[in-house]
Amino acid sequence: MKLHQLSTLAAIADTGSLRAAARSLGVSPAAVTKAVRELEADVRAPLVNRGTNGITFTEYGRALVVHARLVLGQLARAESELDAMRGAAAGKLSIGVTPWVALTFLPETVQRFRRRMPDVQLEFFEGLLAVVQPRLRDGTLDFSIGRPPPASPQGEFQHVPLFSTHAAVVARRGHPLADCRSILELEDAEWVLNWDPASRESMADNLFRRRGMKVPHTIHLAHSSTILMSLLSHTDMLSICPWPLVELTMAKENLCALPLRETVDETIVSVTSRRDAPPGPAGTCFLDCLREVIDEGARSKDPEQRRLFHSIELLL
Template sequence: MKLHQLTTLAAIAETGSIRAAARQLGLSPAAVTKSVRELEADLRTPLVIRGTTGVAFTEYGRALVVHARLVLGQLARAEAELEAMRGAAAGKLSVGVTPWLALTFLPETVNRFKQRMPDVQLEFFEGLLAVVQPRLRDGSLDFSIGRPPPASPQSEFHNVPLFSTHSAVVARRGHPLAECRTLHDLQDAQWVLNWDPASRESMADKLFRKRGMRVPHTIHLAHSFAIVLGLLQQTDFLSIFPWPLVEVNIAKENLRALPLREVVDETTVSITSRRGVPVSPAGACFIECLREVIDEGARSQDADRRRLFHSIELLF
């Protein structure tokens, strides 16, 4: 296998066709086709199925695309590290970010990062597990910041706890259940949650079953935080927000936190990366900027700013 062949295969997977891959690589379609055929001949395995509507990958092709992306990603990280050592940090940093972090700590972190590494291009993905895990696996994502995937000794991912926080149940102002004091009063409510489907059962256990409650029948899932905000303002749905997000959005979005006696949900936010893959200099800088923002915010003399961090417990 040659590097240009792996580059070609990854480009076909990303663009979905021979012609689009050729445009991306600055080659002719014939050259892209030749590269794939040579790779198939070397491996004695069919990789790509060509059709009138584009291309599809065989089982072998799909497996090799994952490895191709890992190889190319690792080479890009090596080049970026060498550039950083020469004092010319550039390249790209791809980060998965859970939506509520994007609305609280991310902007200040990015501003700080760009002051230190102005030539690094940032790429962000919404940090639901179903989105970030495949990208961590194939190397197209450097790391994610959010709720970590389930840990196990055999896990392909490495989690570093960053901080923990708890959550609140939120509703529109004037909601008929706005003055409820316990989760047991909310069993018949309708919910809209920005949960990852993969974590739905574990979250239902934590919130409802372990408290002796039945899981509500009407838990709607929204794969966009903007959808959750829109629905909360115009319906009688309830949702669950981490407290830092409550602090920045209640006044603006016309929402309020219910005065519940229980601690609704304890969330640990971690940095998750592929096990065995070192963090790039740009990634280490970004993480350090995030830690500084949280640490300085927790000690701020500004009461409004400090309130954003009142539920945060640093774990580093």
Template sequence: MKLHQLSTLAAIADTGSLRAAARSLDVSPAAVTKAVRELEADLHAPLVIRNTNGITFTEYGRALVVHARLVLGQLARAEAELDAMRGAAAGKLSIGVTPWVALTFLPATVLRFRERMPEVQLEFFEGLLAVVQPRLRDGTLDFSIGRPPPASPQSEFHHEPLFSTHSAVIARRGHPLANCRSLLELEDAEWVLNWDPASRESMADNLFLRRGMRVPRTIHLAHSFAILTGLITHTDMLSICPWPLVELSMAKENLCALPLRETVDETTVSVTARRSSPPGPAGRCFLDCLHEVIDEGARSRDPDMRRLFHSIELLL
């Protein structure tokens, strides 16, 4: 396998067609086709299927794309680290961020980071597990700041806990169930949740079944906080959000937290990265900036910041 062949395969996966991949690589479509055919011949396996709808990958192709992205990402990180050692830091830093961190600590962290590394391009993804975990795995994301994937001794990821917080059940102001005191009163409600579909059963078990109530019949999934708040604000759906996000959004979005007696879903926010690819100089600088902003926020006299820290427990 040659580097240009792996670059070609990754470009096809990113763009969805041979012609678009050729444009992104600034080569001819014939060169892209040749690179794929040579790679298939070397591996004795079909990688792509060409049809009237475009290009699809075989199981061999899908597996190789993951490795190609890892190889290319590792080379890019190596170049960035050497540039940083020469005092010429550049490149790109890709980060997944959970919504409430994006709305609180992220802006000040970015400003501080830009002062220290102005040549580094930043790319952010909303930090839902279903979005960030595949990107962490294939190397297109440097690290994420949010709920970590399930831990295990053999996990491919390393987690650095930052803080923990409980969640609240939220609804629009004036909701018929706004004054409920127990989760048992919400069994027949319609829910929209910002959960990873892969962890839906375990989450539902932790929240509902262990409290002796049945799992609600209707649970919708929203993969964006903007979609989630829009639905809650204009419908009778209920949702669950970490308390810091509730503190930030209740007044602005015309939402309320239900006064439940039960504690709802404790969440830990961590920095998660591949064990084999710890953050490079730019990533370490960004995390240093984040820690500084959090430390200053915990000592702030600003009432909004004090209210935010009242709802979280630092684990740094």
């Protein structure tokens, strides 16, 4: 297998057709077809199906695309690391970020990072498990920042705790349950949460069952912070949000945090990466910037800044 063949296969997967792959690579469609045929001969298996509806991958092709992306991603990281050692940091850093971190700490972190590594292109993905896990696996994502996914049986990912924070139960102002003092009073409420379905049982245990509360009958899922905030503002649904997001959005979204006696949830935000591909120099710089933003925010003389960071505890 040759590098240009793997690049061709990955380009077909990314663009969806031979012609589009040829355009992205700057070669002719004939060159793309030749590379695929040579690769099929090398691996002694069909990789793509050519039909009236375009190109689809065989099971061999789908498996090889994952490895092709890993090889290409690892080479790109190696080039970036060598550039950084030469003092010419460039390249691209791809990061998955959980939505509430994106709304709170990300802008200042990016500005700080850009001052230090202005030639590095940043690419962000919303850090939902269904989005980040396949990209971490195939090497198109350097790392993600958020609640760590459930342990995989292969132990393919490593999770480095970054900080912890607490959460609050949130409702619209004037909600009939806005003055409740115990989470047990919320048993019959309607909820909308941004749980990942894969984490549902562990989250239900952590939030409800261990407090002697039955899991609410109606729990809607919102895979978007915009949708979540809209539903909270205009319905009688409840949700659970990290305190930094609560502080940032309460006034703007006409929301309130219920004055519960119980600590609702402690969230550990971790940096998740492939076990064999920890963050390189650019990734380490980005994470350093994030830690600085949180640390300085917690010690700020601005009371609004301190309120945003009051529930954050750095773990590294």
